[in-house]
């Protein structure tokens with residue numbers, strides 16, 4: 202067991218995949234000698250060579266489009282887009298080919314590839330470096346979208362994503378990249394895609410979240426228990442598409458209350474989907490309205506003010522207390 | 529137009545190592561006419577050699593005042609650069625992209641523009657932005673994470689700089705297309721890097737400009753690097769100017785560390801644009817002498833010995849050598865200008881410190897011309913949060 206950061210854990214998963222499966226290859230901007238701007242691919246090129254760990258030209262549409270072609274012809278590319286803000290340049294290839302070729306060819310071709318990209322705020326970055334646009338991928342039929350929250354599940358989920366026969370968007374919460382270390386086992390492990398994790402059990406309210414927001418949710422849950430005698434159940438979705446509705450609704454049937462927390466914009470965000478499913482599947486158990494604590498429907502604010510626009514534990518505590526007294 | 533690209537490739541020394549990322553500056557132009565841009569072939573332009581000599585008959589004849597203005601602008605750009613690095617290290621700035629060594633590209637590309645022309649910069653263009661009338665205080669705010677830094681000053685027709693590589697290029701062409709339709713004798717300059725030239729948006733833009741005969745000047749600042757990616761991994765052509773030819777855009781390769789060549793090339797491109805002769809591509813060959821940004825560590829991926837030869841090609845030093853020989857400057861005058869520029873930057877820093885103010889209550893503003901009900905409700909919720917936190 203080693204104590205790893207999320208960056209190191211992802212590096213480990215990639216290294217293992219490259220060693221175990223000769224079909225796996227990595228591609229992206231500055232991922233070779235530089236090891237990626239966040240160092241997720243550190244030393245992988247010197248270990249595995251330039252054909253398996255490729256520095257590409259500065260063209261996201263080209264990266265994803267060619268990765269699709271490699272996947273169709275039997276390889277398992279893991280493409281890195283330097284920041285999720287620059288996946289927009291690749292939207293064409295994601296939508297037209299990555300998500301659809303399997304369907305267009307009625308299963309004749311598979312697109313077994315992963316697009317990794319860091320997302321989210323909290324690192325005092327310039328514009329276009331802090332967005333959370335997972336809703337685009339959730340909204341696109343044919344894609345899976347996975348969002349780890351810590352070093353250990355990042356390593357296990359990335360392994361599962363690479364093994365997955367369908368195209369996976371692997372969205373990495375960069376605020377967590379080096380935020381803390383965690384025990385990561387030496388032997389490989391996977392987490393099944395599409396499986397949420399209940400990381401705290403409770404009986405009063407269900408808090409649903411993922412990615413970097415897991416930490417403020419955890420903090421809020423502890424505070425609610427210590428200061429207010431409120432027992433929150435906390436769910437980390439881990440895969441936002443396909444969404445593990447059953448784990449969420451099963452919990453809400455017991456607690457009667459549901460609050461969703463994410464950084465991404467509210468309108469048509471993941472929280473909207475969770476709320477709709479809870480209303481459809483657990484309506485008769487609800488004792489308070491489902492609430493969303495999310496990023497607002499504005500461009501991600503400049504970094505001098507970003508901290509105010511990101512959900513915090515206090516926002517969650519306030520919403521939970523409202524829900525407890527709702528009638 | 530002749531279409532054998534190799535016939536028109538400027539004679540460039542072969543790179544010593546394929547992966548080294550070395551960029552050799554264009555050789556001295558053998559012939560120079562008053563019109564630097566020949567639509568039929570790619571000319572290679574250098575006027576001021578590395579020792580600050582101008583060959584007989586090559587002097588473009590700029591006035592003393594013009595020469596001293598651009599000199600000061602280059603010195604100011606460098607003073608701003610080094611102060612920003614200091615402020616970044618002291619925690620006053622966010623990530624910052626220095627452009628030391630690229631001052632001749634910077635100033636040369638916007639030098640012939642008037643107030644009614646437009647400039648669409650990438651993020652490494654502060655020297656040019658200052659020349660265009662963006663105050664240094666405003667640019668400091670931008671890099672320090674205040675929204676107002678992106679707002680063009682009232683009398684400046686420019687786009688805010690683009691962080692997204694290549695994204696500024698299509699709108700720049702569109703603005704030029706509008707100029708032609710509005711029968712204005714103006715032009716647009718858009719700059720981007722060697723890495724940006726790999727983006728589809730840039731390719732599409734060249735084609736639109738050519739097809740529309742739009743009055744736009746594409747300035748590709750080829751500084752040899754896109755973060756850790758050397759030019760040799762970005763492209764297999766030796767000169768990016770060749771790409772313009774493929775779209776029917778007259779193209780020229782310029783020594784980007786030669787301010788006189790940059791001024792001549794941009795002036796001629798602007799004249800062509802204003803005369804209805806359409807777009808031009810200028811490949812300015814220069815070098816990224818410093819960090820990609822303050823978040824970058826070039827020692828991981830490049831041998832710093834590669835930078836050494838570029839010290840001798842310093843655009844400021846070589847221009848000063850020539851200005852001194854012409855009797856326009858002497859050592860004392862150079863020192864005085866440098867001190868003046870540094871003082872100007874310090875004054876801007878002080879003004880920045882005085883006026884920089886985080887305005888968390890503004891994040892809902894300016895999203896729509898007419899705001900929406902949903903947004904107003906979210907804003908109320910957000911204001912409640914700020915009140916609870918005691919944030920003004």
Ligand SMILES: Cc1ncc(C[n+]2csc(CCOP(=O)(O)OP(=O)(O)O)c2C)c(N)n1
Pocket residue numbers: 230259261283287290652691692693694720721722723724725751753754755816820
């Ligand atoms: C569309 C897009 N992809 C990736 C990035 C990340 N990025 C920022 S600067 C840069 C390299 C740019 O190189 P170049 O165009 O040569 O300009 P230079 O930095 O040399 O001025 C990259 C990859 C980005 N900002 N936008």
Ligand SMILES: [Mg+2]
Pocket residue numbers: 721722723749750751752753754755816
């Ligand atoms: Mg470059």
